[in-house]
Amino acid sequence: MEVTKVTAMLDLIVESTRRRVKEIDSSVPVEERQIQSLEKSIRTRKQNGVNPVIAEIKFRSPSEGLIRSYEDPAGIASGYVDAGCAGISVLTNPEFFGGDNSFIEKIRPQTAVPVLRKDFVVDEAQVRETAALGADAVLLIAAVLGEELGGFIEYTHGFGLEALVEVHDEAEMENAISGGARIIGINNRNLKTMKTELETTRRLGPLAAGRGVTVVCESGITGPADIREMRKCCDGFLVGTYLMKAEDPAKALEGLVCA
Numbered sequence: 159m160e161v162t163k164v165t166a167m168l169d170l171i172v173e174s175t176r177r178r179v180k181e182i183d184s185s186v187p188v189e190e191r192q193i194q195s196l197e198k199s200i201r202t203r204k205q206n207g208v209n210p211v212i213a214e215i216k217f218r219s220p221s222e223g224l225i226r227s228y229e230d231p232a233g234i235a236s237g238y239v240d241a242g243c244a245g246i247s248v249l250t251n252p253e254f255f256g257g258d259n260s261f262i263e264k265i266r267p268q269t270a271v272p273v274l275r276k277d278f279v280v281d282e283a284q285v286r287e288t289a290a291l292g293a294d295a296v297l298l299i300a301a302v303l304g305e306e307l308g309g310f311i312e313y314t315h316g317f318g319l320e321a322l323v324e325v326h327d328e329a330e331m332e333n334a335i336s337g338g339a340r341i342i343g344i345n346n347r348n349l350k351t352m353k354t355e356l357e358t359t360r361r362l363g364p365l366a367a368g369r370g371v372t373v374v375c376e377s378g379i380t381g382p383a384d385i386r387e388m389r390k391c392c393d394g395f396l397v398g399t400y401l402m403k404a405e406d407p408a409k410a411l412e413g414l415v416c417a
């Protein structure tokens with residue numbers, strides 16, 4: 159599939175991703191298995207009065223530079239699970255986020271919660287690769303996939319995986335819902351300026367209400383007060399920098415889960 163709609167920083171990331179895609183070995187087998195459902199995990203926690211937080215493993219980012227010196231991702235993941243996360247988001251992009259596919263292979267065997275592979279999908283080979291790595295869900299960015307989004311969602315579901323479909327505005331929200339998205343992440347980070355504004359979720363969250371989708375508020379969460387303020391606009395949260403900057407990420411997560 160040819161994907162064309164890209165902007166600014168995203169443009170650079172997508173370009174470098176295209177180079178990486180050429181190296182994917184599509185002969186690696188995809189093993190049949192039961193996935194851990196992210197949608198169910200978020201819904202169950204919400205019903206039980208616990209804040210559903212997808213806790214992220216991200217060592218660097220374009221907006222922050224170095225966030226945390228490298229340490230074993232499986233150790234961080236295990237702390238997140240003990241602290242009650244709804245899922246673990248793993249950045250696998252090496253150039254801009256200090257990630258690696260091997261993080262998923264290290265985390266998966268010792269983690270009972272859903273694992274989300276967060277990368278910049280531009281080609282179906284990456285979806286297949288995500289299934290082969292053992293993740294349960296994959297990020298699909300509406301701004302990257304444009305009119306191809308629905309096809310990518312279908313392809314992802316065909317592997318038994320879930321898709322977290324990321325949107326930034328009203329048009330992308332409609333594209334996601336009409337394309338069959340079941341979990342929608344509203345990204346508060348403006349990908350042109352890198353600034354985060356929780357206002358984005360406040361504005362877009364209500365558009366998804368009553369339409370049978372699970373809404374995740376992504377980016378820019380800076381502590382328990384943000385969770386308390388935003389939970390009326392969404393079902394769950396995706397938090398990276400705040401946790402990875404904390405001296406003890408698991409303890410910081412506990413504060414968000416119980417906020």
Ligand SMILES: O=C(O)c1ccccc1NCC(=O)[C@H](O)[C@H](O)COP(=O)(O)O
Binds near residue numbers: 167216379
């Ligand atoms: O994190 C960035 O700087 C970034 C820049 C450009 C594209 C994507 C980016 N981040 C990916 C994410 O979606 C975030 O890692 C995730 O939502 C968590 O955000 P935060 O809690 O603000 O770290």
